Amino acid sequence: MNKRGVLTIISGFSGAGKGxxxxxxxxxxxxxxxISATTRAPRVGEEHGREYFFLTREEFQSMIEDNxxxxxxxxxxxxxxxxxxYVEEQLALGNHVILEIEIQGALKVKERxxxxxxxxxxxxxxxxxxxxxxxRGTEDMETINRRLARAVEEADSMKYYDYIIVNDKLELCVxxxxxxIESERNRTVRxxxxxxxxxxxxxxxxxxx
Amino acid sequence: MNKRGVLTIISGFSGAGKGxxxxxxxxxxxxxxxISATTRAPRVGEEHGREYFFLTREEFQSMIEDNxxxxxxxxxxxxxxxxxxYVEEQLALGNHVILEIEIQGALKVKERxxxxxxxxxxxxxxxxxxxxxxxRGTEDMETINRRLARAVEEADSMKYYDYIIVNDKLELCVxxxxxxIESERNRTVRxxxxxxxxxxxxxxxxxxx
Numbered sequence: 523m524n525k526r527g528v529l530t531i532i533s534g535f536s537g538a539g540k541g542x543x544x545x546x547x548x549x550x551x552x553x554x555x556x557i558s559a560t561t562r563a564p565r566v567g568e569e570h571g572r573e574y575f576f577l578t579r580e581e582f583q584s585m586i587e588d589n590x591x592x593x594x595x596x597x598x599x600x601x602x603x604x605x606x607x608y609v610e611e612q613l614a615l616g617n618h619v620i621l622e623i624e625i626q627g628a629l630k631v632k633e634r635x636x637x638x639x640x641x642x643x644x645x646x647x648x649x650x651x652x653x654x655x656x657x658r659g660t661e662d663m664e665t666i667n668r669r670l671a672r673a674v675e676e677a678d679s680m681k682y683y684d685y686i687i688v689n690d691k692l693e694l695c696v697x698x699x700x701x702x703i704e705s706e707r708n709r710t711v712r713x714x715x716x717x718x719x720x721x722x723x724x725x726x727x728x729x730x731x
Numbered sequence: 732m733n734k735r736g737v738l739t740i741i742s743g744f745s746g747a748g749k750g751x752x753x754x755x756x757x758x759x760x761x762x763x764x765x766i767s768a769t770t771r772a773p774r775v776g777e778e779h780g781r782e783y784f785f786l787t788r789e790e791f792q793s794m795i796e797d798n799x800x801x802x803x804x805x806x807x808x809x810x811x812x813x814x815x816x817y818v819e820e821q822l823a824l825g826n827h828v829i830l831e832i833e834i835q836g837a838l839k840v841k842e843r844x845x846x847x848x849x850x851x852x853x854x855x856x857x858x859x860x861x862x863x864x865x866x867r868g869t870e871d872m873e874t875i876n877r878r879l880a881r882a883v884e885e886a887d888s889m890k891y892y893d894y895i896i897v898n899d900k901l902e903l904c905v906x907x908x909x910x911x912i913e914s915e916r917n918r919t920v921r922x923x924x925x926x927x928x929x930x931x932x933x934x935x936x937x938x939x940x
Contacts, residue, residue: 642919648932670936677930685914686922702914705894708907710851713895721886723857727879 525707527554527618529609529635531628534643535676536669537655539689543643544622546696554612556621559585562600575605593623593630604631618703625679632682637711639703642683646690648673734916736763736827738818738844740837743852744885745878746864748898752852753831755905763821765830768794771809784814802832802839813840827912834888841891846920848912851892855899857882 530553534540547553559575561582570576577585582601585591594603604621612619621631631638645651651673655666680686685702689695706712739762743749756762768784770791779785786794791810794800803812813830821828830840840847854860860882864875889895894911898904915921 644929648929648935651933652936667936670933674930674933674936677926677933680926680930681919683919685917686919686925687917688925698914698917701910702917705907705911705914708894708896708911710890710892710895716895716897717886717889720853720857721883721889724860724879724883724886726857727861727876727883 525616526712527613527616528703528706528712529613529631529638530618530620530703531631531638531640532620532622532643533625533628533640533683534687534689535645535651535673537651537658538643538645539654539692539695540622540643542692543687543689543695543699544620546692547618547620547700550696551618551700553618553620556604556609556619558602559591559605560600560602562602577601592621592634593627595627625676625682629679629682639685639706640683641685641687641699641702642680643687643689644680646688650690734825735921736822736825737912737915737921738822738840738847739827739829739912740840740847740849741829741831741852742834742837742849742892743896743898744854744860744882746860746867747852747854748863748901748904749831749852751901752896752898752904752908753829755901756827756829756909759905760827760909762827762829765813765818765828767811768800768814769809769811771811786810801830801843802836804836834885834891838888838891848894848915849892850894850896850908850911851889852896852898853889855897859899 532540532544544553544555548555557571557573557575559577559582561577561579564570564574564576568574579601582603585603585605586594590606592604592606592609594601596602604623609619609621623631628640632640645654652666652670655661655669661669687695687699687702710717741749741753753762753764757764766780766782766784768786768791770786770788773779773783773785777783788810791812794812794814795803799815801813801815801818803810805811813832818828818830832840837849841849854863861875861879864870864878870878896904896908896911919926
């Protein structure tokens, strides 16, 4: 019996290293990245079905109506969302699918798919978080302070996640995260088929009493 | 910050290989076995604090009254139970503690300790279960049939467990089980201290806005 993959939602503080973690999981363990749909125009070099599924507003709206999106939101006049079909296809093949989204989207997906796995990525301390954001050198202090202030709000939502992933040493973090997701294949909620099957099989012995 | 160990309850069908699995976890990964208390007399070769804590009825009853047992039951005129102190001590040291008990006891412990981890061990199929019980050669067919009939009832309780551990190849099963328990250290319910700590630390940035 081929085990289904686990739909894994990754959120976390800006500067926690989510992007690198996700990249490593894809490279090292062949995780599949969910591909979003959007109504915004493709940028140079972007390809339909690679960076995004580029849709018209009408196409997107009909996906909303037909309940074919795991979650969606409107942002600066454009729709963004996660089509179910690709995710479902990959899970059925036994592949883990990663969705890197912010907290509100993550909680929407969990509501829709109770067996989605929610991981929250954090640095080992607030001090490390600050150092990483400053160390990037890509943002001014105002932006950094805004990100840190937002982290305070975000911390309140950590409790809704299934696991806390502390990203201290990247390599260790990648392995820990993979071990968590692999282990979750065996969680009772994901082995309903097996439970039903062995329960049926066992009934023979009851009848033979 | 030293992580607490995980209190791991192992139950499963008779013939699923629980005993061997537990032995391997202790040998290979230094898991600690919970030691039960009992009012029955020690048998030749049994030592207080190794096989059991041997107590008088008065001692046992005062442990019940003082709420110092994780679970207890009376069986053929004797008390059997799990003292909290040893378990608590080992968890605090960061060691995983294993408790191999039947389903009713497991559910009692879960009620008392919501962060206890419940693992249900099963062979890959009912056929394998039968073959293993017959293959042991230690029981007559009547006993075997009784065990199989009981397995039918027990299957109804699989849903209360956190994970289903399919014991097909022992070595693989030992590794999977260890990966599950290690991963569970990072489950949100067990990282409350960390969440509180980083939330506190982050507040500095909010105040500095």
